[in-house]
Amino acid sequence: MKKIIVISCIATLIVAIHACRKDDPPPPEEVLVYDPTAMTVEIPAFAKNYIGDMQHPSDNPLTEEGIALGRKLFYEKMLSDNMTVSCASCHKQENAFDDPRPFSEGTHGAFGDRNAMAIVNLGWNTRFFWDGRRNTMEEQAHDPVTNPIEMANTWPEVVNRLQNHNEYPSLFFKAFGTKTVDSNLVVKAIAQFERTLVSFNSxxxxxxxxxxxxxxxxxxxxxxxxxxxxxxxxxxxxxxxxxxxxxxxxxxxxxxxxxxxxxxxxxxxxxxxxxxxxxxxxxxxxxxxxxxxxxxxxxxxxxxxxxxxxxxxxxxxxxxxxxxxxxxxxxxxxxxxxxxxxxxxxxxxxxxxxxxxx
Ligand code: HEC
Ligand code: HEC
The missing domain is CATH 1.10.760.10 (Cytochrome c-like domain)
Structure with missing residues (x-):
């Protein structure tokens, strides 16, 4: 038994060494195509009768690729200065994307003075935060990143990190047709993901x-x-x-x-x-x-x-x-x-x- 394992290990090693030989051609680079798939958020007919279809900003239509990128960014701790906090740190799915803590803790242990808010069916909302001070989800998503008691970061730093990451530039390309990351695209993608958070099955x-x-x-x-x-x-x-x-x-x-x-x-x-x-x-x-x-x-x-x-x-x-x-x-x-x-x-x-x- 032992012998077989040893032999198979040596075989693997030889194959591995062979695969790494210098004169082998490099693996083909992934060919990126910008061909986003349009998406609509399905809601039951009874809900549609009352509230109609969700309205999207004309410059941020929902796409499969945009939603996927937004989801990744929503859970991305690189958005915070010391890489400890993501949106999801304060907006937890099992709590309806709210925070079970009375006041959320930001990157350096600072606490705000308001309870985080649930993210449920916000696609029909036009005022965000407890005082309604933002009018779109895109505008809203700009704020936590630079809020000193939340993510305490700067947008140039966030853009820099995402731009130099090995996956993000191609994900931005697939979602928006450009590998150049900028803050507007970050918040657009996050807003797309948030619009999919619908709940009508209680x-x-x-x-x-x-x-x-x-x-x-x-x-x-x-x-x-x-x-x-x-x-x-x-x-x-x-x-x-x-x-x-x-x-x-x-x-x-x-x-x-x-x-x-x-x-x-x-x-x-x-x-x-x-x-x-x-x-x-x-x-x-x-x-x-x-x-x-x-x-x-x-x-x-x-x-x-x-x-x-x-x-x-x-x-x-x-x-x-x-x-x-x-x-x-x-x-x-x-x-x-x-x-x-x-x-x-x-x-x-x-x-x-x-x-x-x-
Ligand atoms: C005048 C409009 C109004 C009426 C009537 C009203 N609410 Fe509210 N409700 C609010 C507002 C505004 C808030 C948020 C207040 C705040 O946080 O300062 C709220 C908050 C709540 C919350 C907490 C939500 C959260 O996410 O923290 C619950 C639960 C609630 N209301 C249940 C009820 C129930 C049950 C009734 C009937 C007995 C009721 N409300 C009647 C306006 C109303
Ligand atoms: C440190 C905790 C914390 C982090 C991190 C955080 N939030 Fe929040 N969020 C809050 C609090 C607290 C509020 C309410 C603040 C207020 O009303 O002034 C809020 C409000 C919101 C609202 C408004 C909901 C409504 O009904 O109006 C949305 C949407 C939201 N956050 C999304 C996000 C996104 C997207 C991110 C990441 C980019 C994020 N949050 C990061 C704590 C946090």
Whole structure:
């Protein structure tokens, strides 16, 4: 037995030496072709009826090659100054591309003061960040790279690293027809990948849109009635399949908001305390909650809407219950509402191998 192994090792060695002889022709260089394959993100008909097809910027159509490059870049730690942090460090697939930590840690152990946000069905959004200060996903993706408490890098350095990498220039060529890396192409590719992160296959979708009346328990059905009825949640987290009205509004968290929200960006007092209405899809996975992660559980969130709403919070939204400190739900109603919120999880989305690290 041993002998056979030794002989086969020697044979391999001879073949290997032979393969490396100097006069052998070099391996043929990969011939690069720029022929990107157009892609569309498939969404179910029921969702399309409400929200239509996803709109793409005309200068950044989705292609198979662009999405693949964007996925690689989303998980690329070279984007951060000391190569320790990628987008995915703070946006984790199993957490609906949110961060389970209240505040994300940047490259040098610095912490921001806002919770990272889920990346779910953002292709229909036109305002990004908690204060909606960016209008496209491409613009958004520019920011974390140079943010001193996130990736703390500079764009010339990122471009330099990718340009001198042994794979990236050809991947840029396949996606965009040029081997010359630049920051605009980096953010275009990342935005393409992010647009593919769609979630419309939760238990709720099965029950409500696909007609599977057995998909819900009695408690979940009751929770849905509260969500759309006395809970008034549907006023802002619209059940139009996206669970947001795309507004930046104040849901009455504080009498005296420490974070000014939209006002930080516009300077207008009438925007004080306003934050983006986030989607509730996969909400059970994207704890902690609110822009400052003040609530660790959905029970705490529901308690807030039930009995801790601050009516004199500046610019409180007209869609909030107008009297008292909230909805005044019973213990049973609160449990039912939480049970309903948990039906918005989509395990296919949370585990889809197309979205994981390449
Ligand atoms: C250190 C953690 C961290 C890193 C790294 C990071 N993010 Fe974020 N992300 C956040 C935080 C925190 C917010 C909310 C910040 C705010 O509102 O001011 C956010 C917000 C976002 C949003 C807005 C979502 C919405 O609904 O408006 C998107 C999209 C996003 N990040 C994508 C990315 C991409 C792409 C990268 C990599 C280029 C990245 N992030 C890197 C923490 C991070
Ligand atoms: C006036 C519009 C409005 C209404 C009505 C409303 N919300 Fe919200 N919701 C918001 C806004 C705005 C935020 C983000 C606030 C922040 O972080 O400062 C939010 C945040 C949340 C979050 C945390 C999301 C996250 O990613 O951190 C959950 C969960 C939630 N709402 C559930 C509900 C439920 C359940 C109801 C009904 C009882 C409800 N909301 C009613 C506007 C609303």
């Amino acid at each position: 238990k709720f979708d099965k029950y409500y849109y696909k007609g599977d009346s057995n998909a819900f328990t009695a408690q979940e059905k009751n929770g849905l009635v509260i969500f759309t009825g006395q809970g008034m949640c549907n006023n802002c987290h619209l059940m139009n399949t996206l669970f947001t009205d795309h507004m930046i509004s104040n849901n009455g968290l504080d009498e005296n908001p420490a974070d000014q929200g939209l006002m930080k960006f516009t300077g207008l007092a009438s925007d004080r305390g306003k934050f983006k209405v986030p989607t509730l899809r996969n909400i059970a996975e994207s704890a902690p909650y609110m822009h400052d992660s003040r609530f660790a559980t959905l029970e705490e969130v529901v308690n807030f809407y039930s009995s801790n709403v601050k009516q004199n919070s500046p610019n409180i939204d007209v869609h909030m219950p107008a009297f008292g400190s909230g909805l005044n739900l019973t213990t049973q109603e609160k449990a039912d509402l939480v049970a309903f919120l948990k039906t918005l999880s989509d395990s296919e989305f949370l585990t889809n191998p197309k979205f994981s690290a390449p």
